[in-house]
Amino acid sequence: QQQQQQQQLQPQVAAAPATPTATQHxxxxxxxxxxxxxxxxxxxxMLYRSTVDIQEAADAARRRCQVGAALGAxxxxxxxxxxxxxxxxxxxxxLVGGAMANGYVLTVIAQRLIRNIAxxxxxxxxxxxxxxxxxxxxxxxDKDKADKxxxxxSVLFDAATVEERLRATSELRLEVRTGNADRWFSLIDxxxxxxxxxxxxxxxxxxxxxxxLNGAAAAQPAPLADLIGKLGLLHVNLEAGTCTxxxxxxxxxxxxxxxxxxxxxxxxxxxxxxxxxxxxxxxxPMLSDLTRGDVAEAKSMTVTEAPAETIEKLGRRALLGGxxxxxxxxxxxxxxxxxxxxxxxxxxxxNLP
Numbered sequence: 001q002q003q004q005q006q007q008q009l010q011p012q013v014a015a016a017p018a019t020p021t022a023t024q025h026x027x028x029x030x031x032x033x034x035x036x037x038x039x040x041x042x043x044x045x046m047l048y049r050s051t052v053d054i055q056e057a058a059d060a061a062r063r064r065c066q067v068g069a070a071l072g073a074x075x076x077x078x079x080x081x082x083x084x085x086x087x088x089x090x091x092x093x094x095l096v097g098g099a100m101a102n103g104y105v106l107t108v109i110a111q112r113l114i115r116n117i118a119x120x121x122x123x124x125x126x127x128x129x130x131x132x133x134x135x136x137x138x139x140x141x142d143k144d145k146a147d148k149x150x151x152x153x154s155v156l157f158d159a160a161t162v163e164e165r166l167r168a169t170s171e172l173r174l175e176v177r178t179g180n181a182d183r184w185f186s187l188i189d190x191x192x193x194x195x196x197x198x199x200x201x202x203x204x205x206x207x208x209x210x211x212x213l214n215g216a217a218a219a220q221p222a223p224l225a226d227l228i229g230k231l232g233l234l235h236v237n238l239e240a241g242t243c244t245x246x247x248x249x250x251x252x253x254x255x256x257x258x259x260x261x262x263x264x265x266x267x268x269x270x271x272x273x274x275x276x277x278x279x280x281x282x283x284x285p286m287l288s289d290l291t292r293g294d295v296a297e298a299k300s301m302t303v304t305e306a307p308a309e310t311i312e313k314l315g316r317r318a319l320l321g322g323x324x325x326x327x328x329x330x331x332x333x334x335x336x337x338x339x340x341x342x343x344x345x346x347x348x349x350x351n352l353p
Contacts, residue, residue, distance in 0.1 A: 036160030058273035061315030068322025069106035075329030118179030119284035218293030
């Protein structure tokens with residue numbers, strides 16, 4: 001019986017795998033997940049600066065909207081003058097209302113839209129110093145002792161990538177200057193390791209489109225990578241800007257960390273097109289208030305076009321729309337001027353050279 005029990009135990013012992021956190025290579029035991037030194041900044045480090053003048057683009061679009069509104073008002077005035085004698089009063093009131101609505105859209109709504117679009121433009125991204133670990137604390141002493149005793153661990157520290165070092169950083173403070181506001185927030189890990197498996201399964205199912213996020217997963221803060229990549233709340237134009245560390249910038253833009261302790265203030269140097277009135281809310285949502293559920297619901301609203309290009313297109317469309325209304329009103333005025341004694345409009349009555 002003892003021999004039978006030993007024979008039954010032998011396959012179990014042979015099938016016992018090695019520890020999942022290590023892989024053997026010859027006489028060395030290499031950990032699967034390399035340890036990395038966290039990122040530490042002792043002074044402000046400007047990581048990215050845009051070369052696009054968003055203020056100039058906003059001012060140009062604002063002028064075009066104002067010109068378009070003026071042309072539209074002139075076109076509606078000509079239309080009203082030409083048809084006032086033959087159109088009933090209710091129709092004239094409708095035309096007046098259309099003229100007022102057109103002017104409101106091109107002056108007020110367009111101005112508000114320009115501010116909201118400029119809030120996505122990242123003009124400058126700066127990394128701020130983080131509180132350093134107290135070297136006299138027991139944790140710091142144990143860490144230094146372990147680093148001195150294990151020389152191979154130091155080699156792994158030096159071989160770590162920027163993504164691994166960012167992942168090992170408990171807190172990273174950022175200052176983001178947009179077209180009309182300054183944002184300060186910190187990036188931290190969203191969940192504890194115990195909840196990481198459930199979060200990963202929910203996010204994997206979300207990306208595959210299989211099912212929806214449950215209540216707990218939907219209420220979790222949205223990662224910065226989703227806010228930038230899926231919602232486009234911040235736009236970093238790598239083609240029109242200077243970057244001091246491309247690998248670090250890519251790691252931040254694709255990080256799974258979440259934004260906390262966010263503070264937003266309007267820029268004091270913003271021009272007339274982007275200035276926020278005192279007491280008004282700064283355009284754009286708070287990044288720290290958005291959840292995974294918000295990202296899942298708004299995935300179809302992703303915008304990939306550069307904010308400066310969007311603002312420029314908005315100004316051109318406003319100018320084109322105002323010109324079209326002005327031309328239409330001019331045609332009505334010309335038609336009324338071309339009417340003869342019989343009431344029929346003829347080109348010969350215009351007395352064109």
